[in-house]
Amino acid sequence: MTESPILVLGATGKTGRRVVTRLRDLGLPVKAASRSGETRFDWDDPTTWDAALDGVSKLYLVPPPLSADPTQEITALLQKFSGHVVVLSARGAGFHPAEDVVRKLAAEWTVLRPTWFFQNFNEDLFAPAVEAGELALPAGDGSEPFIDADDIADVAVAALTQDGHAGQTYDLSGPESLTWAEAAAHIERALGRPFAYRACPPEEFHASLTAAGVPEDLTELLVQSMLEIAGGESAYLSDGVQRALGRPPRSFTDFVTATWPSA
Numbered sequence: 646m647t648e649s650p651i652l653v654l655g656a657t658g659k660t661g662r663r664v665v666t667r668l669r670d671l672g673l674p675v676k677a678a679s680r681s682g683e684t685r686f687d688w689d690d691p692t693t694w695d696a697a698l699d700g701v702s703k704l705y706l707v708p709p710p711l712s713a714d715p716t717q718e719i720t721a722l723l724q725k726f727s728g729h730v731v732v733l734s735a736r737g738a739g740f741h742p743a744e745d746v747v748r749k750l751a752a753e754w755t756v757l758r759p760t761w762f763f764q765n766f767n768e769d770l771f772a773p774a775v776e777a778g779e780l781a782l783p784a785g786d787g788s789e790p791f792i793d794a795d796d797i798a799d800v801a802v803a804a805l806t807q808d809g810h811a812g813q814t815y816d817l818s819g820p821e822s823l824t825w826a827e828a829a830a831h832i833e834r835a836l837g838r839p840f841a842y843r844a845c846p847p848e849e850f851h852a853s854l855t856a857a858g859v860p861e862d863l864t865e866l867l868v869q870s871m872l873e874i875a876g877g878e879s880a881y882l883s884d885g886v887q888r889a890l891g892r893p894p895r896s897f898t899d900f901v902t903a904t905w906p907s908a
């Protein structure tokens with residue numbers, strides 16, 4: 646275990662927040678960093694980087710969230726850091742530039758490559774749709790083995806605090822593949838009010854992301870991810886949670902029941 650601080654980027658986000666809590670529960674020193682975090686870190690303002698990295702031996706790297714290709718930013722950051730990097734990547738080759746540059750430049754690295762998170766439904770992108778009662782995506786009737794951000798955080802903390810995870814790429818999925826309609830039906834039952842999935846044309850999703858201020862290149866990547874799901878390319882399960890933690894991942898139904906306990 647390390648005594649110098651661990652720097653957690655994206656520390657107010659869905660995985661970063663959970664990583665910070667777990668590390669502190671272990672009694673480890675943590676710098677919780679983001680634009681609005683305890684430690685100020687802004688990918689768009691490199692003058693904030695040196696103070697954030699000062700004294701740090703390990704790094705949980707959440708790439709700049711609005712960048713489709715963060716190679717430049719990560720390259721510049723890793724020129725200033727020589728410890729173990731645990732990087733949050735994603736399933737789908739379009740998301741892999743971040744992990745490629747970490748593998749190339751970091752002294753030690755661990756790659757986490759998750760599917761779409763459960764917590765998009767209650768903490769982020771799809772929460773307004775849950776409120777409104779309808780989620781429209783160009784994912785057809787394809788299925789996705791959604792994953793719990795708590796499982797991702799558990800794997801990240803294992804990689805940051807235990808031996809044996811350097812050089813590993815963990816493909817992380819939940820224990821079952823669900824169509825978006827099935828996921829919506831689970832949530833609807835728990836909510837006790839209407840919530841349905843509607844398969845929409847890619848142009849409609851594209852327009853909604855543009856209206857939400859998502860940059861064009863990332864919008865295209867997210868549309869591509871949905872089309873891959875529609876084509877059945879993302880239905881397969883991955884065993885990264887079992888490999889890293891020796892236990893199975895948490896199920897979507899357990900998440901739904903815990904999140905909307907009126908079920």
Ligand SMILES: NC(=O)c1ccc[n+]([C@@H]2O[C@H](COP(=O)([O-])OP(=O)(O)OC[C@H]3O[C@@H](n4cnc5c(N)ncnc54)[C@H](OP(=O)(O)O)[C@@H]3O)[C@@H](O)[C@H]2O)c1
Nearest residue numbers: 655656657658659679680681686687688708735760761762
């Ligand atoms: N969501 C999913 O289902 C999913 C699935 C697979 C992979 N991923 C990957 O997870 C990563 C995080 O995405 P997310 O959507 O889950 O977001 P998130 O981690 O929940 O939130 C984004 C985090 O980044 C921080 N941030 C935003 N802009 C920043 C900037 N310019 N400089 C420094 N920090 C900044 C935010 O805090 P402040 O606002 O305080 O700066 C926040 O802590 C992405 O690389 C994505 O590809 C996500």
